Amino acid sequence: MVRKFGPVYFDEARILAFGIARDIASEGFEVLLVRDVLGRFSLVVNDKDERAESEQVNRWKDAFSRLGRYCSNRPVVCASQVFSAESLLNSPRAVDDPDGPSAAGAVRFLDNTVVGEDWAHVTVPAPEAGGARTHRTVLYGFKGGVGRSTATAMLARHLADRGHAVLVVDLDLESPGAGPLLMGKELPRHGLVDHLVEAALGNAEGLEIVTRSTYTPARTGDGIGELWVAPARGRDGDDVPYAYVDKLNRIYADTPGAPFADRLEQAVRACEDAVERIGDHERRPDVVLLDSRAGIHDIAAVAISRVCDLALLFGSDNAQTWAGYGDLFAAWQSTGQARRIREKLRMVASMVPDSVHFPLESYLERFRSHAFECFERLYDEVAPDEAQDDAEYDEDAPHWAVPILFEPGLVGMDAADAPGWQDRRFVRAAYGEFLETTTRWIEDDLAAGAGGEGP
Structure with missing residues (x-):
């Protein structure tokens, strides 16, 4: 009142x-x-x-x-x-x-608003000209430290193993993660921040912003997989040091005719174009994975509201997670975007414990219950109590979280000093259900975009 x-x-x-x-x-x-x-x-x-x-x-x-x-x-x-x-x-x-x-x-x-305007304007990416179909998934967490970048690297390799051409774009500009995880120190000359800076001046032509991973995908699918990376930052030139912080301090400015949101969307498309241009088969990426910055930030707003087909929302079962997502969902509800945005969202329960004292099943039950309470504001009203119960336990609903198990062996890991870490049995076990489920979501979307033909 x-x-x-x-x-x-x-x-x-x-x-x-x-x-x-x-x-x-x-x-x-x-x-x-x-x-x-x-x-x-x-x-x-x-x-x-x-x-x-x-x-x-x-x-x-x-x-x-x-x-x-x-x-x-x-x-x-x-x-x-x-x-x-x-x-x-x-x-x-x-x-x-x-x-x-x-x-x-x-x-x-x-x-x-000064920032965050794109949270209020949800769009669905249009198909590329000529019927081509590139699926974009953003991996996002309201809070950091939920294993989002590691999950991005695992999902990228898994999709490449299934025969897809995969591009990973590191949008965590303030704290790059996916690029170093997948490429180590073998970065291209330029990074995403270079495109954002140069595009403001109409000077982005000729940047080297993507590189092909040295990873050789396994043949578990029908095609030949590829793995490409567009890191947040590039590397030093022969005689030119890389001024990352100076560039980062300038990328969010809205310049006449080149607002930040448009430039970020253009940068993602430029990365896709670069894969097609420099690859061996003039092949556009089938799947683009966007490792987004945490928090209610303009990068995440553009990635989720404007750029992606699917948004994986990472979280742990705590008050901060649900308060943060609650604020975000309330903003979509207040601007009339609830119906459009909820079709893109899927919840991920990250770092799930599975021990004698904290069994996975009971943790997931609480997590999904809290997620349902949070998502209710995005759902249509259901009158009968029985239908409401059915909605809470609907395994196809956005709130029905897919788990990633907590694995202490990954805490503090330096990927450069741990070659082959993705293939260790305990890692595959921790990510098994996540990889299987998210791959199904992505491949279903690709099949729908291709008129019903799978990969």
């Missing part, structure tokens, strides 16, 4: 603003609620067909003044009075009010 007295704060301002906007929309006007980067609200009213009376406008302004510091300097803008109102009313970034009526006169919402 919103307080009636005292200052209005950020969370309360949103509730008040939407309530006022819905009241105005109920008078028969098309309404756009706009929030600026400081959190202040204003209202754009489409009164081109029926002009708003000055008495109405003054009443709307008085209502908005209840927002206190969160009322903008120009709280109400009537389309009939300004030249550029249509550009706001028709903004492609505006979303429908998720909690309001869906009939004519409903409210739309345009949220302007």
Whole structure:
């Protein structure tokens, strides 16, 4: 409930603003609620067909003044009075009010933020021209330290063994992991940060951003597998030191015509193009694995909301994990993206214990129960209790986590000093179910994109 007295704060301002906007929309006007980067609200009213009376406008302004510091300097803008109102009313970034009526006169919402805007705009990647199909999976964890990069390396090799051309893109730019795990020190001259920096200036042509792994895939599938890596950072040149931190400090800037989100999406596509260009068979990757940075960050926002077909959400069963994912899911729900985003998501229970005192079965039962509670806000409402129970125990649902067992032998491992670590029996046992299940998800998607033909 919103307080009636005292200052209005950020969370309360949103509730008040939407309530006022819905009241105005109920008078028969098309309404756009706009929030600026400081959190202040204003209202754009489409009164081109029926002009708003000055008495109405003054009443709307008085209502908005209840927002206190969160009322903008120009709280109400009537389309009939300004030249550029249509550009706001028709903004492609505006979303429908998720909690309001869906009939004519409903409210739309345009949220302007400094960072994180892409969490609110979920898209499904379009097929490449000519019918080609590249599947993209992002591996993401709200918190670090959940074994995400190791899982990326294991999944990459497994898919290559099954005959797929696999590209791993290391998006953990602040803490690169997948690149060194798969390539050691044999990195290409440039990394993903180079493309992000150079693309801002239109200077990304000719960068060496991918390299082929020395790993020779086993022949367990129908094709001949390949494994390529696009690391976050490159290596020193002959006479030029690699200024990684200086580049990293500049990549997030939105430049005219080249915002960060667009440049990140272009960088992933450039990596795919490079594999096709420099490979032996002019073959595009079948599968791209994106090892994403942890946290609610712009890299993860672009990777999950805009770039991927499948998002593997890693977590441990603790309060921090569920609070973090709960905040993220609430953001998708509040912008009306719940239905679209949930189709991409699959939960991974990482570092699962399996011992006499902490058996795997009981841990997974608790994990999946907590995951269901978290995911419920993204699911459609189910009335009967029996159907609700069925939903919680649906093994095909996004919350039904696939496990990776905790393996102490991998803690603190230096991949450069442990050749063949992926083939050790205890490692294969720890990742067995994860590899089998995620491979099925990916190959099913590839088969669907190829008109029903499997790999």
